[in-house]
Amino acid sequence: MKKNKDYEAVFLPSKSGIIKIYIYGFKPYGSWGKVNTSMNGVSVNVKGYNRKKTIIRSLKKLNESLLNIKEDQ
Numbered sequence: 001m002k003k004n005k006d007y008e009a010v011f012l013p014s015k016s017g018i019i020k021i022y023i024y025g026f027k028p029y030g031s032w033g034k035v036n037t038s039m040n041g042v043s044v045n046v047k048g049y050n051r052k053k054t055i056i057r058s059l060k061k062l063n064e065s066l067l068n069i070k071e072d073q
Contacts, residue, residue, distance in 0.1 A: 016040070021058070026051040037062045042069065 006027075012019040017040045025033030033051055037044045037058040044061045048054035 014039075019059075019062070021055065023051070023055065026054075039066065042066055 006024075008023040010021040010023070012021070019037065019039045022036040023033065024035075025031060030049060032047060032049060033054060034045065034047050035054050035058040037046075039062060042062065042065050044058050044065060046054055046058040046061060048057065
């Protein structure tokens with residue numbers, strides 16, 4: 001993955017806050033990329049080759065992290 005300033009930002013509104021997804025890399029097709037996902041102060045970083053699967057994996061990890069925090073309270 002090249003170090004560059006290009007990224008894509010996606011914001012998803014929900015009842016409990018805004019999910020912020022920042023996508024770096026994945027260009028050219030098949031190269032490494034990184035996805036940072038955050039919500040309510042909890043953030044997750046995931047790397048991968050396939051853009052769509054990496055975004056889904058980061059959302060799954062964020063959901064698990066938020067559920068673990070909710071269970072601890």
